[in-house]
Amino acid sequence: MKTIQIYLILLVMALSSCSMQKSKEKEETKPNLLFIFADQYRRPALGFLNEDPVLTPNIDKLASEGVFFSRAVANHPLCSPYRGMLMTGQYPLSNGVIANCNSARTAYGNFLKPEQECFSDVLAENGYSAAYLGKWHLDGPEPTAPGEEVIWDAWCPPENRHGFSFWYAYGTHNRHNDPYYWTTNAGKDEKTTINKWSPEHEADILISYLENNHNQREKEAPFAMFWSINPPHTPFKEVPQKYRDHYKGEDYHSLLNRENVKFTYPADLKRGDKGVERSIDQAPDYFACINGVDDQIGRVIEALKESGLYENTIIVFSADHGEMLGSQGLMHKNVWFREAYEIPFIVHFPKKIGAKTEDLLINVPDFMPTLLGLMGLEDKIPSSVEGQDYSKVLFNEAVNRPDKQLYFGSEPSDPSSGARGFRNNEYTFAAVKDKNGEKYYYLYHDAVDPFQMKNIWGQDESLDQKMEQELAALLKSMNDPWIN
Incomplete structure (x- = not known):
């Protein structure tokens, strides 16, 4: 009898040890996340679709090896609302980021609140080193009264960064060739200005982050890096000459091949950005920006491989919204037409998911819960999230598929x-x-x-x-x- 009791005790201890080991192994193999989103990058500018005349070999490879969500949209095709939806998993009326953040809208609560539970909060609370790089555009500058100059940029104090322990960002500006940033420990008046094209400099910073030579992240922890690239946002002309050379001798007449391109604003439209006749000639520069962004993404992917992090890193490529670029006689965004409304959304993780094109009607608030589901954190999705976890579609499992996608455009x-x-x-x-x-x-x-x-x-x-x-x-x- 005593022998049996000893045997049972030893068996329980062995099983417990095995369970602890498996738990430890699971903890050690948490996937990293690299979420890349380029501002104003339209869906037709994905080279593999053969629509716009662009060169995007690195993004094309991500799509060929990952899941391309062919019907993803920016429910409110503007910078700040996309970011608000991405971070909170909520639609604009719920998260309060109804339009682009600036000082004229701060009094209406049009900014990301410190108390909101965000994507990055969940990751940081579950052992991730969370990092943010590039354009933030979710803070409310000091309010200004009607008639006063509107302020767009704002410093984000550490207590408002939602778990991001590495910070190399700015609120919003369009200085692509001489960008400035606030670093993790910088004060409000301590900007760092760089004399380099912003995507190239940010790729340098991200590569250094991966190498971790300066302890930018916890060595033993998985990382979650959000990289917000400003180009191809205006001004399109601020792009290195080597990318413009791809379009030498071309102009907008030869490059804009979509059937709906017009060169005057349509009188019957009650929404959409005017000015096509003033800026349509910059189309070659827009496509040059696309090529440059892809080039810098390629550098980062190569660094992931060299550092041994590639196999266990989920790489996502998306965009705030698209760019009309003359389609329907419009420029830019904030309208329901496909060129502004549709966005890239590619999820690359060959270690666990196979390559396919997925036509799910996915919305921006779905991104957060879907990725948390893929990362094994489905039980950590905040109750405040309005989006759905569609991670099962990545594994070809059945889900309750949505039948529509909201389009929204309003003022705070x-x-x-x-x-x-x-x-x-x-x-x-x-x-x-x-x-x-x-x-x-x-x-x-x-x-x-x-x-x-x-x-x-x-x-x-x-x-x-x-x-x-x-x-x-x-x-x-x-x-x-x-x-x-």
């Missing part, structure tokens, strides 16, 4: 204003409300009109009614005051 001073809409598998629908409350409608049958050349609103009353009803139900479910 009046959240009931602006535009709302959605995209489903067949149509894009949007409605714009003017200052008097009158609405203007836009409906495109994407399945047969991929360049959205014809607004079919008013041609089929039953279809129009269906779109309005579905939009109203969606907005009601989100407590959106726009429908009142």
Whole structure:
């Protein structure tokens, strides 16, 4: 009897030791995360799609080896709202980042709050060295009154950095050739200015971070690096000559090959950035920026390989929003058309997921929970998150697939204003409300009109009614005051 008891004790100890060892091994093999997002990088500028005339061999390789979400959108195609959704997993009305952060909007609470539980908070609380590099654009500068000069940039104090222990960032500026940054321990008046193209300099900083020669991260901990690249955001012309040389002898007439490119602003549109006639000639520089961004991403990927970190690092490539670049007679963003609304979203982790193209109607608030699910942290997704964990689709498992994607455009001073809409598998629908409350409608049958050349609103009353009803139900479910 005594012998049996001893045997059982030894067996329990052995099993316990084995369990502890497995737990330790699991802890040691937590994947790293490198989340790269380039500002104003449109989906057609992914070289492997053969749409825009770009050279993107490094991003192409990520897509060929990873999961390319072919229908990802920026639900509010602006810098700050995308970042707010990415960090909180919530839509703009819930997280408060309704438009781009600046001093005229700070009084309305249009900034990321210190008490909000963010993607980076979850990672830091679960053993990750979290790092942020590049453009932040989520802080509210000191408020200014109407008529005063609007301030865009802001220093982010350490207590507002949501778990990021390494910081090499700025609020927002468009100084691509002479950028400045606040480092981890720098005070408000201690900027570091660099005489180098910002993506190239940031790649230098990221490579140094990977090498960890200056103890930028905890050596034994997994890392999570968020790299926000400003180009190809305007000014497009601030790009090294070697990338411009790829388009020597070309101009916008030969490069802009989309059927919907126009050179005047359409009179029937009630939303969208004007100025196509003033800036369309910069198209070659936009594509040059794309080539340069890809080149710097390639440098970082090579450094991951050389440091032995590549195999265990999830690499994500995305963008804040797209760029119209003359399509529909518009420039830039903040509109429902595909060139602004659609964004790249590639998840690369060959160690665990196979290569495929995925047509899930994924939204920006879904990015955080989906990646946490992939990283084995699905039980740590905050209850405040409105997005869904779709990590199972990465493993070809069934999920409850969404049937539409929200389009949102509003102002913090009046959240009931602006535009709302959605995209489903067949149509894009949007409605714009003017200052008097009158609405203007836009409906495109994407399945047969991929360049959205014809607004079919008013041609089929039953279809129009269906779109309005579905939009109203969606907005009601989100407590959106726009429908009142």
